[in-house]
Amino acid sequence: xxxxxxxxxxxxxxxxxxxxxxxxxxxxxxxxxxxxxxxxxxxxxxxxxxxxxxxxxxxxxxxxxxxxxxxxxxxxxxxxxxxxxxxxxxxxxxxxxxxxxxxxxxxxxxxxxxxxxxxxxxxxxxxxxxxxxxxxxxxxxxxxxxxxxxxxxxxxxxxxxxxxxxxxxxxxxxxxxxxxxxxxxxxxxxxxxxxxxxxxxxxxxxxxxxxxxxxxxxxxxxxxxxxxxxxxxxxxxxxxxxxxxxxxxxxxxxxxxxxxxxxxxxxxxxxxxxxxxxxxxxxxxxxxxxxxxxxxxxxxxxxxxxxxxxxxxxxxxxxxxxxxxxxxxx
Amino acid sequence: xxxxxxxxxxxxxxxxxxxxxxxxxxxxxxxxxxxxxxxxxxxxxxxxxxxxxxxxxxxxxxxxxxxxxxxxxxxxxxxxxxxxxxxxxxxxxxxxxxxxxxxxxxxxxxxxxxxxxxxxxxxxxxxxxxxxxxxxxxxxxxxxxxxxxxxxxxxxxxxxxxxxxxxxxxxxxxxxxxxxxxxxxxxxxxxxxxxxxxxxxxxxxxxxxxxxxxxxxxxxxxxxxxxxxxxxxxxxxxxxxxxxxxxxxxxxxxxxxxxxxxxxxxxxxxxxxxxxxxxxxxxxxxxxxxxxxxxxxxxxxxxxxxxxxxxxxxxxxxxxxxxxxxxxxxxxxxx
Ligand SMILES: Cc1ncc(C[n+]2csc(CCOP(=O)(O)OP(=O)(O)O)c2C)c(N)n1
Ligand SMILES: [Mg+2]
Numbered sequence: 001x002x003x004x005x006x007x008x009x010x011x012x013x014x015x016x017x018x019x020x021x022x023x024x025x026x027x028x029x030x031x032x033x034x035x036x037x038x039x040x041x042x043x044x045x046x047x048x049x050x051x052x053x054x055x056x057x058x059x060x061x062x063x064x065x066x067x068x069x070x071x072x073x074x075x076x077x078x079x080x081x082x083x084x085x086x087x088x089x090x091x092x093x094x095x096x097x098x099x100x101x102x103x104x105x106x107x108x109x110x111x112x113x114x115x116x117x118x119x120x121x122x123x124x125x126x127x128x129x130x131x132x133x134x135x136x137x138x139x140x141x142x143x144x145x146x147x148x149x150x151x152x153x154x155x156x157x158x159x160x161x162x163x164x165x166x167x168x169x170x171x172x173x174x175x176x177x178x179x180x181x182x183x184x185x186x187x188x189x190x191x192x193x194x195x196x197x198x199x200x201x202x203x204x205x206x207x208x209x210x211x212x213x214x215x216x217x218x219x220x221x222x223x224x225x226x227x228x229x230x231x232x233x234x235x236x237x238x239x240x241x242x243x244x245x246x247x248x249x250x251x252x253x254x255x256x257x258x259x260x261x262x263x264x265x266x267x268x269x270x271x272x273x274x275x276x277x278x279x280x281x282x283x284x285x286x287x288x289x290x291x292x293x294x295x296x297x298x299x300x301x302x303x304x305x306x307x308x309x310x311x312x313x314x315x316x317x318x319x320x321x322x323x324x325x326x327x328x329x330x
Numbered sequence: 331x332x333x334x335x336x337x338x339x340x341x342x343x344x345x346x347x348x349x350x351x352x353x354x355x356x357x358x359x360x361x362x363x364x365x366x367x368x369x370x371x372x373x374x375x376x377x378x379x380x381x382x383x384x385x386x387x388x389x390x391x392x393x394x395x396x397x398x399x400x401x402x403x404x405x406x407x408x409x410x411x412x413x414x415x416x417x418x419x420x421x422x423x424x425x426x427x428x429x430x431x432x433x434x435x436x437x438x439x440x441x442x443x444x445x446x447x448x449x450x451x452x453x454x455x456x457x458x459x460x461x462x463x464x465x466x467x468x469x470x471x472x473x474x475x476x477x478x479x480x481x482x483x484x485x486x487x488x489x490x491x492x493x494x495x496x497x498x499x500x501x502x503x504x505x506x507x508x509x510x511x512x513x514x515x516x517x518x519x520x521x522x523x524x525x526x527x528x529x530x531x532x533x534x535x536x537x538x539x540x541x542x543x544x545x546x547x548x549x550x551x552x553x554x555x556x557x558x559x560x561x562x563x564x565x566x567x568x569x570x571x572x573x574x575x576x577x578x579x580x581x582x583x584x585x586x587x588x589x590x591x592x593x594x595x596x597x598x599x600x601x602x603x604x605x606x607x608x609x610x611x612x613x614x615x616x617x618x619x620x621x622x623x624x625x626x627x628x629x630x631x632x633x634x635x636x637x638x639x640x641x642x643x644x645x646x647x648x649x650x651x652x653x654x655x656x657x658x659x660x661x662x663x664x665x
Contacts (some may be wrong), residue, residue: 030526030527032526033527033599055532057497057525058465058497059498123385124384258344293665298518300445302383304655308661316633
């Protein structure tokens with residue numbers, strides 16, 4: 001067992017992949033000697049060489065597109081996109097190439113690559129450096145979408161991701177990088193599509209991923225004081241999505257709130273809720289609710305960001321709403 | 331005129347003394363350069379003191395590029411910029427108080443506090459915005475120029491870009507598009523030696539950007555980005571060309587990024603302090619002072635300096651005294 005920060009776990013997971021598989025290499029901006037703008041690759045270039053930890057020009061299309069080409073030829077690239085917003089600059093490589101190679105070629109080609117990126121609000125980087133865009137990728141068949149919330153999960157999920165014969169979008173929330181957690185000496189690989197119960201409760205189930213899991217846990221502790229028992233489910237991956245775990249939880253709580261920092265409209269919560277309604281309608285005692293950000297770009301000023309971003313207060317509010325509690329209880 | 335000829339230095343550089351600028355305009359050049367310098371010094375300090383938050387990219391040392399280029403523009407011409415855009419906004423005439431207020435995230439800022447340091451916009455000054463998505467400014471300006479072309483508007487557009495933008499596909503696309511449609515746009519690549527921790531020669535085998543112009547059939551000119559008058563002369567010619575309908579020009583302004591990439595950058599990992607100190611000895615403001623020493627008595631410039639110092643203090647006071655945005659504003663303007 002050891003205590004580790006989230007970003008150390010990201011580093012460790014990549015080091016493990018580089019050490020155990022010659023096909024693995026990393027491409028990204030500022031990832032070599034500089035160590036990554038968030039220190040996620042610190043020490044890797046020294047240890048594995050700059051031919052395997054490769055600094056890129058500012059060219060997202062190239063790193064994602066060349067990543068696909070290398071993957072098709074049998075390599076296992078890790079591509080770091082510095083900010084999730086910049087993924088839009090190389091979207092075609094992911095959506096129309098990586099995601100489709102295996103299917104379209106009748107399984108002659110595969111594009112196993114891990115696209116690592118970080119995003120989210122909280123550092124006042126402004127509208128073009130703060131987005132949460134993982135929901136986009138649920139709509140593209142052929143991609144796995146992984147959103148870890150703890151250091152230990154980073155390692156367990158990364159191991160599965162780098163071995164998967166499909167492209168994986170691996171999303172890290174910037175605000176999690178400095179959070180810590182215990183990591184067992186032997187981390188087991190975590191299968192994709194297997195969520196985990198983070199907190200037991202009987203009144204309402206909150207399902208989330210990434211940073212929102214931590215916020216859901218904070219909200220749950222606060223609601224505890226109000227006599228509300230909240231169960232928190234960490235889905236860990238969005239594609240595949242562990243709907244069964246949520247249904248199982250609902251068979252006790254009968255109420256669901258889905259929390260994410262992504263904008264509510266078109267966000268993945270809608271997908272989970274529609275599947276829950278279709279498959280578990282009889283379990284529900286109240287309409288499932290979403291705790292998600294309002295449909296605006298992320299503004300710069302603190303006061304404005306607080307107004308639109310989903311946080312623990314909003315999650316708690318939605319839980320109360322789901323239970324029909326008046327807001328004055330807060 | 332063939333491309334070779336257009337590319338001859340002489341085609342872009344007039345030999346008029348001090349760019350043919352009147353005393354009033356020369357004072358304006360100085361005022362703007364000194365304002366940018368003081369603005370960067372002051373806001374950086376405020377950030378270190380915890381009065382500001384969010385990322386901060388200083389344009390210190392690159393004042394001559396912003397000012398030289400913008401002096402060649404009409405007030406209604408437009409400029410697009412990058413993450414390192416304070417200097418561009420100031421040179422285009424935007425109001426110091428409102429820029430400060432935007433950096434401070436206040437309601438009186440140009441974008442009501444929604445934008446911050448990387449997203450200043452002042453449409454009334456033709457400062458049509460920063461794109462911190464590297465390469466974005468090039469296409470924004472190309473599109474603006476397309477609008478001018480379509481509406482037979484005599485305005486021109488200038489795109490400021492960093493040397494790092496040259497690696498992006500959109501750099502190529504914007505130059506080619508502007509070239510084939512002969513759009514009234516001037517691309518100014520501020521080659522400040524670095525794209526974050528990388529030197530231009532590490533990310534492009536030919537470290538020079540200007541020669542790429544030939545591939546698009548447009549002129550490419552290198553200017554001394556420390557010399558405001560050189561930047562002015564060349565931009566003026568490029569703008570005249572653009573307005574005539576002869577199409578875009580690529581200008582590469584060689585300069586040096588005095589500060590780290592951003593506040594908190596681990597600069598020591600990639601460049602020695604001595605290199606920075608040496609580069610800083612060639613100060614664009616000092617160079618200008620020397621160039622005008624015969625025309626401008628010392629007192630004239632000193633008076634401008636103290637006037638600017640006061641203006642900056644007032645701008646900071648304005649920002650500090652301004653209320654934060656009303657939370658309700660968060661939901662306005664989206665769709
Ligand atoms: C599309 C995109 N990729 C990466 C980044 C991260 N980034 C911000 S500034 C920068 C370096 C830019 O260098 P340059 O264009 O030379 O401008 P300078 O910082 O020197 O002004 C990088 C890599 C970004 N903002 N946008
Ligand atoms: Mg640069």
